[in-house]
Every structure is written in structure tokens, then in C-alpha cells.
Amino acid sequence: MKNDLLIRAARGEPVERTPVWMMRQAGRYLPEYRAIRADTDFLTLCKTPELAVEVSLQPYRIIGVDAVIMFSDILIPVEAMGQEVRLTEQKGPELPDPIRTRDQVDRLIVPDPIEKTGFVMDIIRTLRQELNGAVPLIGFAGAPWTLAAYMIEGGGSRNYANVKRMMFTEPTTFHALLDKISDAIILYLNAQIEAGAQVIQLFDSWAGELSREDYEQFALPYEQKIFASINHSAAPAILFINGCGNFLEKMATSGADVLSIDWRIDLRDARARVGPQLTLQGNLDPCVLLSTPEIITEKARELIRAGGGHRHILNLGHGILPMTPVENARAFIEAAKTVLE
Amino acid sequence: MKNDLLIRAARGEPVERTPVWMMRQAGRYLPEYRAIRADTDFLTLCKTPELAVEVSLQPYRIIGVDAVIMFSDILIPVEAMGQEVRLTEQKGPELPDPIRTRDQVDRLIVPDPIEKTGFVMDIIRTLRQELNGAVPLIGFAGAPWTLAAYMIEGGGSRNYANVKRMMFTEPTTFHALLDKISDAIILYLNAQIEAGAQVIQLFDSWAGELSREDYEQFALPYEQKIFASINHSAAPAILFINGCGNFLEKMATSGADVLSIDWRIDLRDARARVGPQLTLQGNLDPCVLLSTPEIITEKARELIRAGGGHRHILNLGHGILPMTPVENARAFIEAAKTVLE
Numbered sequence: 001m002k003n004d005l006l007i008r009a010a011r012g013e014p015v016e017r018t019p020v021w022m023m024r025q026a027g028r029y030l031p032e033y034r035a036i037r038a039d040t041d042f043l044t045l046c047k048t049p050e051l052a053v054e055v056s057l058q059p060y061r062i063i064g065v066d067a068v069i070m071f072s073d074i075l076i077p078v079e080a081m082g083q084e085v086r087l088t089e090q091k092g093p094e095l096p097d098p099i100r101t102r103d104q105v106d107r108l109i110v111p112d113p114i115e116k117t118g119f120v121m122d123i124i125r126t127l128r129q130e131l132n133g134a135v136p137l138i139g140f141a142g143a144p145w146t147l148a149a150y151m152i153e154g155g156g157s158r159n160y161a162n163v164k165r166m167m168f169t170e171p172t173t174f175h176a177l178l179d180k181i182s183d184a185i186i187l188y189l190n191a192q193i194e195a196g197a198q199v200i201q202l203f204d205s206w207a208g209e210l211s212r213e214d215y216e217q218f219a220l221p222y223e224q225k226i227f228a229s230i231n232h233s234a235a236p237a238i239l240f241i242n243g244c245g246n247f248l249e250k251m252a253t254s255g256a257d258v259l260s261i262d263w264r265i266d267l268r269d270a271r272a273r274v275g276p277q278l279t280l281q282g283n284l285d286p287c288v289l290l291s292t293p294e295i296i297t298e299k300a301r302e303l304i305r306a307g308g309g310h311r312h313i314l315n316l317g318h319g320i321l322p323m324t325p326v327e328n329a330r331a332f333i334e335a336a337k338t339v340l341e
Numbered sequence: 342m343k344n345d346l347l348i349r350a351a352r353g354e355p356v357e358r359t360p361v362w363m364m365r366q367a368g369r370y371l372p373e374y375r376a377i378r379a380d381t382d383f384l385t386l387c388k389t390p391e392l393a394v395e396v397s398l399q400p401y402r403i404i405g406v407d408a409v410i411m412f413s414d415i416l417i418p419v420e421a422m423g424q425e426v427r428l429t430e431q432k433g434p435e436l437p438d439p440i441r442t443r444d445q446v447d448r449l450i451v452p453d454p455i456e457k458t459g460f461v462m463d464i465i466r467t468l469r470q471e472l473n474g475a476v477p478l479i480g481f482a483g484a485p486w487t488l489a490a491y492m493i494e495g496g497g498s499r500n501y502a503n504v505k506r507m508m509f510t511e512p513t514t515f516h517a518l519l520d521k522i523s524d525a526i527i528l529y530l531n532a533q534i535e536a537g538a539q540v541i542q543l544f545d546s547w548a549g550e551l552s553r554e555d556y557e558q559f560a561l562p563y564e565q566k567i568f569a570s571i572n573h574s575a576a577p578a579i580l581f582i583n584g585c586g587n588f589l590e591k592m593a594t595s596g597a598d599v600l601s602i603d604w605r606i607d608l609r610d611a612r613a614r615v616g617p618q619l620t621l622q623g624n625l626d627p628c629v630l631l632s633t634p635e636i637i638t639e640k641a642r643e644l645i646r647a648g649g650g651h652r653h654i655l656n657l658g659h660g661i662l663p664m665t666p667v668e669n670a671r672a673f674i675e676a677a678k679t680v681l682e
Contacts, residue, residue: 159662164628168636211626212607245587246605264587266553285552287505295509321500 010236020336024319074142080116098154113191139197143204208243227255263317293331300335351577361677365660415483421457439495454532480538484545549584568596604658634672641676
């Protein structure tokens with residue numbers, strides 16, 4: 001591999017400089033992405049390897065990120081499990097028949113990832129060919145708590161009232177759902193690694209809505225089960241949780257090689273709390289990228305210094321916002337590539 | 342006062358049992374509240390003392406809370422500063438002319454709270470007469486960062502992109518706005534205390550969206566300025582921040598007598614982090630109140646035990662949700678009133 005900085009940082013090996021990429025880097029802030037989306041709805045884009053490959057590569061070609069993440073959506077395996085999913089980027093996902101009963105949970109299947117989501121594996125294989133070792137390829141999946149939240153709420157949520165109601169009042173049904181999702185995600189991620197994903201990221205994006213006790217009961221065990229069942233030597237594993245500051249020490253026991261943290265935690269504090277054996281990814285406030293290239297450069301450099309140049313992958317604390325100017329995104333990436341005194 | 346448990350708990354004095362109330366306890370989960378709202382829009386309700394007094398008293402009469410909070414909205418003083426505010430409970434607030442320039446900041450006034458928001462003082466005076474010393478009366482205001490977020494975003498927000506853009510790129514303008522809001526809120530809270538508020542709560546509800554560094558720069562100094570300028574011996578002061586876990590130690594330096602914390606932090610951890618000299622308020626996940634009275638009783642009791650019966654005010658970690666059954670709210674209140682073994 002020509003640029004394997006991200007993989008070395010994930011494994012705790014020495015790196016010449018801090019690697020950098022951005023969550024949602026293949027997205028609406030890029031005019032080239034919007035041009036493709038003008039003719040193609042979101043779900044078609046996810047399921048058309050030629051187009052998904054193209055948008056995955058855009059941030060590498062246009063702003064020079066140190067890793068490519070496959071273009072897809074965390075709800076793709078949910079659809080494969082048998083629940084209808086409507087993906088519209090503007091309005092967010094809609095699941096018109098939300099899961100509310102044990103019977104609905106029992107009817108969900110644990111799909112064969114090749115048979116049901118073969119297009120994802122095609123995207124990965126083609127991306128590996130196209131990249132030809134230039135930078136690592138990241139595959140990903142949603143984690144059980146976060147996927148269950150979408151499946152029960154029927155879409156995004158402000159309060160997570162329905163999923164938490166089931167969690168508190170029907171824990172047996174809820175655990176059955178989390179178990180089934182875990183089984184599906186293990187197969188899905190291992191299929192991605194076999195197809196060529198060189199790093200995988202598990203998004204438990206909304207687990208930060210849980211109390212520590214509920215995180216330990218309903219999210220962490222399933223993260224652990226998944227990380228225990230995938231091949232880390234083939235692909236180091238990253239865990240992202242938005243709002244993880246209240247249980248970072250617990251998150252450190254998930255089995256992930258890399259913890260991707262949101263901007264609300266101070267990076268040096270996070271290092272002190274998780275110890276030296278894990279890599280940290282993050283964690284600039286995505287809103288900083290709405291300021292100016294000068295401010296972005298300064299704040300990114302502060303973060304690189306805080307990361308200490310070892311076991312740190314520079315990233316945002318959450319996905320890049322659609323209204324981000326491209327030159328600002330570029331300034332963020334460039335900050336990591338400039339040698340610091 | 343017949344029941345001054347909340348005031349004693351706020352001051353660190355001994356109490357026979359943990360006092361309890363709920364953020365947004367005068368609200369849509371009560372049929373009696375909805376009956377009044379059926380004929381009255383939200384802003385009219387805020388500005389009609391007779392009706393505002395009635396809905397403020399409902400949770401005391403119906404479920405027996407240990408404190409009454411005046412019915413109002415944190416954006417009332419924003420309107421008094423000269424920015425148009427449209428309050429619709431369903432859609433949330435709308436401010437059709439959001440603040441984006443220094444010129445707009447300069448045009449805002451620091452209003453005389455008696456002249457511009459005399460109805461709030463009327464509500465407080467009438468509530469004190471009606472309560473006749475039964476339980477303490479809580480007044481409140483929004484904190485500068487949170488109010489500025491509404492004023493700049495023009496309403497609620499998902500990413501706080503506009504307010505943060507100004508914060509990062511125009512810090513001088515932003516500080517001028519925060520300063521002006523602080524001056525208005527100091528006058529407003531002192532007028533509430535003079536009118537008879539016996540406790541005040543400052544809502545910096547969205548400060549948890551900030552990194553610790555940004556909290557220290559853009560939120561904490563204004564909280565400190567406000568708490569340094571109000572009469573604590575007449576009314577102990579509570580500070581609420583949703584998502585305060587990443588800077589709780591800093592929040593403890595705000596000058597508040599009571600820190601109201603969200604459910605994501607473990608209460609015992611919070612106590613260890615802030616030390617013995619402050620009272621903690623909270624912090625049950627409001628979604629627990631969507632479960633069953635039995636589960637609520639058990640979890641509330643756990644929390645009372647974690648609070649140790651000293652310097653703890655039982656509350657939710659955020660406002661009660663509109664779909665909460667009344668009997669579940671009552672179970673939460675009753676849990677505090679039952680003597681524990």
C-alpha cells in the first residue's frame with residue numbers, strides 16, 4: 001500500500017504524520033456528489049456499484065483524504081433483514097412499519113450478506129481495484145442499539161421515546177432484537193472484510209443518548225459481540241459513538257482498536273481516560289468547518305498536537321455538514337499533511 | 342413555609358426526605374393543561390397571569406410536587422429585547438428575523454423587566470399569594486449561550502451551525518451579544534426574586550453542544566456573571582445543562598448552588614466529580630416515565646439512594662415528555678415521598 005498511515009495509526013505503529021479522513025466525506029458538500037445525486041435517488045446510488053464507487057472516490061481525488069470509505073447507508077442491512085426502508089437524504093430515513101412487537105422481531109431474518117447485499121461487496125471489490133493500494137478502504141455498519149432505534153422509531157428521533165419504552169418495559173423482546181441485529185452485522189462486516197475492506201467502522205451513533213447503566217446493558221455487550229467476531233488482523237476496527245463522554249472507559253472495553261469520539265470531549269482527557277493502548281479518532285466540531293481556512297488550520301493543528309502524533313487519526317467529531325465549503329474541507333485535510341515544527 | 346425541603350436541600354441543610362419536582366411539570370402530559378391550551382395559544386398563556394398561575398399550580402394540586410415553577414418560556418425576555426418571537430408549542434419557537442450581524446446586536450435593547458415583562462412579575466406575585474407558603478416557588482431564565490443559539494438560528498436547531506459559525510468567525514460580535522443578553526437576564530432574574538421567586542433556575546439547555554474549550558469561552562463566563570449578580574440568600578440558584586458530562590467540573594465553578602444534570606451522567610460519578618459543597622438535581626431519563634409505575638418507582642428509589650439523602654433534589658434529566666401518562670408522573674413524585682428503609 002502506498003499510503004497506509006491510517007492502518008498503522010490504528011495498530012499503534014509509528015507514522016510520519018497523523019492520518020486524516022472525514023465521516024460523511026462522500027457527501028453533499030461536494031458539487032461533484034450533488035451532480036450525481038441530481039439524477040439518482042439516494043437508495044439507487046447505494047445500490048449501483050458504478051455510481052457508489054465514483055462518489056466514494058471523490059473525496060480522495062478532490063481533497064486528498066488518507067482513506068476512502070465505501071458509500072452506503074447503515075440501514076442497508078436493515079432492509080435486508082426484511083424491514084422496509086425508504087432513504088431520502090433530505091428528510092432522513094423512513095421505516096413505515098416500525099418494530100413494536102415480539103412477533104415483528106421474530107419475523108426478521110438474519111440475511112446472507114452476499115445474497116441480499118451483494119452490491120455492497122461489489123462496491124468494495126471495485127474500490128479496491130480502482131484504489132490499487134493508494135489508500136486504505138474503510139467498510140462500515142451500524143451497531144445494534146443505533147439500528148434498533150431506527151427500526152423501532154421508524155426513522156430519526158428527537159427523544160428516542162419508542163425505543164426506550166421497549167428497552168425499559170420489554171427488555172426480553174429488545175434483547176432478542178439486538179441479538180438478531182448483531183448476528184446480521186457480524187456476517188455483514190465479515191463479508192465486507194472478505195471482499196476487501198481493510199478497516200471497518202461500527203457506528204453506534206446514538207448510544208450517547210443512553211445513561212451509562214443502559215449503555216452497559218443494551219449497547220456495549222453487542223458491540224463486544226461484534227468486535228469479538230470479526231477478523232481484526234485483516235481489518236482493524238473503529239467504534240464511533242456521538243456523545244460518548246459519559247462512558248468512554250466502558251467504550252474502551254468494546255474490543256475496538258480505535259475509538260472515534262465526538263467533539264464535546266477534550267482529546268487529551270480522552271487519552272488520559274482510555275490509556276495508551278487504543279487509538280483515538282477525531283474530534284473537531286464539524287461546525288468549525290463552517291468558519292475560515294485559517295481558523296480551521298489553527299484548530300486542526302491544535303488537535304494534531306493534542307493527539308501527540310501517535311495512535312491518533314484526525315477526523316471530525318461527527319459527519320461533515322452539507323453546507324461546508326469545499327475549500328474549508330480541504331484546509332482540514334491539508335492541516336494534517338503539513339509538517340509541524 | 343410548610344414544605345421547604347427543596348430550599349433546604351439547595352442550601353445543604355438536613356432534610357427528612359429528598360424533595361422532588363419535574364422540569365416542564367406544567368405541561369402537555371396533564372389533561373388539565375391541555376384543556377386550557379385548547380382555547381389559548383402558548384404566548385397568550387405566558388402573558389395572561391390568571392391562566393399562567395392556574396397551569397403553574399396544576400402539578401402541585403394533581404401530583405403533589407415539592408415546588409412550583411412559574412409557567413413561562415425562556416424566550417419571553419428575548420422578545421422584550423426587541424427580537425420578534427413566535428411561540429408555538431408543537432413546532433417550537435420561531436424567530437423570523439435571526440441575528441446575524443453586529444448591527445442587529447447593537448439594535449437589541451436591555452429591557453426594564455418591570456416595564457416590558459411585568460406580566461411575569463404578576464404571575465410570581467399571584468403564585469406566592471395562592472401558594473401561601475405551601476411549597477417554594479421557582480423562577481427561571483435562559484442562559485446567554487442558549488438564548489443566543491435561538492436568536493441566531495431563528496429557532497430550534499439540529500447542528501447549531503449558524504450560532505457556531507458566528508462563534509468561531511465573529512467572536513467579538515458574539516461576545517457583544519452574550520454580554521447584552523447577560524445584562525438583560527440579570528435584571529430579569531433579580532426582578533423575579535424581588536417579586537417573590539424563592540429559587541431560580543438558569544437553563545443553559547444547549548451548552549452541552551459545546552466542546553469544553555468553547556464552553557469555557559462562550560458559556561461559563563456568562564453563567565458566572567449572572568450568578569455573581571443575583572441575590573443567592575434570597576433565592577438559591579440552579580444551573581441546568583443538558584449534556585454537561587464533559588465539563589461538569591467547570592460547571593461547578595459557575596456560582597450556582599445547585600447543578601441540574603442530565604440522565605447520561607451517573608449521579609454518583611457526578612457527586613465524586615463536583616465534591617460535597619454543591620447540591621445536585623436530577624437525573625432520571627425522562628423516557629423512563631414512559632414505562633410502568635413499578636419500573637419508575639424502582640428506578641427513582643435507586644436514584645434517591647445514589648443521591649444519599651443530602652444535597653440532592655430528585656428531578657428528571659430533562660423536561661417531562663408530553664406523552665407521559667399522568668399516573669407515571671405521579672409514581673415518580675410518590676417515590677420520593679415514601680420513606681426508604
